[in-house]
Amino acid sequence: MAQPSLNGSLSSYSHPEYAEIVVVRHGETAWNAERRVQGQVDIELNEAGRQQAVAVADRLSREPKISVIYSSDLQRASETAQIIASRCGWPEVIKDYDLRERHLGDLQGFIYPELAKTHPMAYKALESEKEDQEIPGGGESLLQLFDRCTSALLRIGRKHKGERIVVVTHGAFIRSLYKWAFPKAGHAGDIHNTSINVFHLSGEDTWTLKVWGDVSHIHQAETLPGFGGTRAYS
Numbered sequence: 001m002a003q004p005s006l007n008g009s010l011s012s013y014s015h016p017e018y019a020e021i022v023v024v025r026h027g028e029t030a031w032n033a034e035r036r037v038q039g040q041v042d043i044e045l046n047e048a049g050r051q052q053a054v055a056v057a058d059r060l061s062r063e064p065k066i067s068v069i070y071s072s073d074l075q076r077a078s079e080t081a082q083i084i085a086s087r088c089g090w091p092e093v094i095k096d097y098d099l100r101e102r103h104l105g106d107l108q109g110f111i112y113p114e115l116a117k118t119h120p121m122a123y124k125a126l127e128s129e130k131e132d133q134e135i136p137g138g139g140e141s142l143l144q145l146f147d148r149c150t151s152a153l154l155r156i157g158r159k160h161k162g163e164r165i166v167v168v169t170h171g172a173f174i175r176s177l178y179k180w181a182f183p184k185a186g187h188a189g190d191i192h193n194t195s196i197n198v199f200h201l202s203g204e205d206t207w208t209l210k211v212w213g214d215v216s217h218i219h220q221a222e223t224l225p226g227f228g229g230t231r232a233y234s
Contacts, residue, residue: 016162018202020210021153022060023177024084024168026077027052028193035112039104039139044075049193052218053080056194057087059217060166066090067163070156072099072170080194081168093168098152101170105139142176149176150207157201181209189213 027049031038045053060066066088071081073095081093106122107115115123125135131143140148156167171191177199178188191213198211 018200019157019160019162020164021157021199021201022066022164022166023174023197023199024056024080024166025171025174025191025193025195025197026072026074026080026168027056029076032193037104037107037110037112037115038076039102039108040074040100041108042074042076045079049076049080050083051221052194053083054087055217055221056080056196057084059196060084061087061089064164066166067160068094069166069168070094070096070099071168072101072173073097074100074170077168077170081166084166084168096152096156098148098155099167099169099173102145102172103135103138103140105135105137107135107137107139145172146176146179149173150180153177153180153199153201153207154205158205161201177207178209178212180207192218194218 027045029038029043029049030046031041031043033046033048069081069085069088069090069092071078071093077099078093078095085091085093104126106119107126110118115126122136122139125133125139130141131146132141134141134144153167156165174191174195174197175188177197178185181199192215194215194217196211196214196217197209198214200206200208200210202208
């Protein structure tokens with residue numbers, strides 16, 4: 001897919017026929033690096049995550065003007081969003097509960113490679129292909145997550161038709177947006193911290209993917225630590 005231009009300008013955005021929604025995964029946390037399931041546990045960024053957030057913020061500050069920045073209310077996302085807002089000269093971030101990560105019930109707080117032994121029933125539910133399978137301990141099913149994600153982005157996109165906006169959220173949330181664009185597609189692949197994914201919402205709520213998993217801003221920042229936490233449950 002074509003990558004966005006990094007031309008060092010702050011050109012205006014003028015496409016009244018659709019909303020351009022730049023969806024960014026939050027920066028890395030200590031739990032990402034440990035492969036510990038976060039779900040909706042509120043974990044802050046680690047130092048690597050803050051550097052990643054600066055890198056994506058610098059990139060977005062050189063791209064066409066952003067009208068508004070939305071974020072999950074969990075601090076790993078909201079801190080990433082605040083760093084973007086500061087670099088882009090935007091006064092505030094709108095925190096939205098509906099942009100949270102998937103709730104993973106009893107699995108939250110535990111190391112992913114150990115889940116099959118420590119929580120076999122909840123792990124089986126997590127790995128189930130049944131879209132209506134909820135996770136013990138209050139965890140969401142894939143269908144519940146999909147409905148929450150698509151409803152939130154429809155609400156936001158309809159409000160900002162003709163604008164370019166940023167949404168900072170989480171891995172499983174972003175996977176649902178990919179599924180919305182490609183209902184019959186297979187695995188979406190790894191979703192790296194601070195990866196950029198661009199969608200258009202146009203016409204009669206037509207949802208189109210334009211850029212997927214772009215991390216060129218990280219590769220260009222040679223002093224940054226390597227990636228961590230590519231699992232979607234963060």
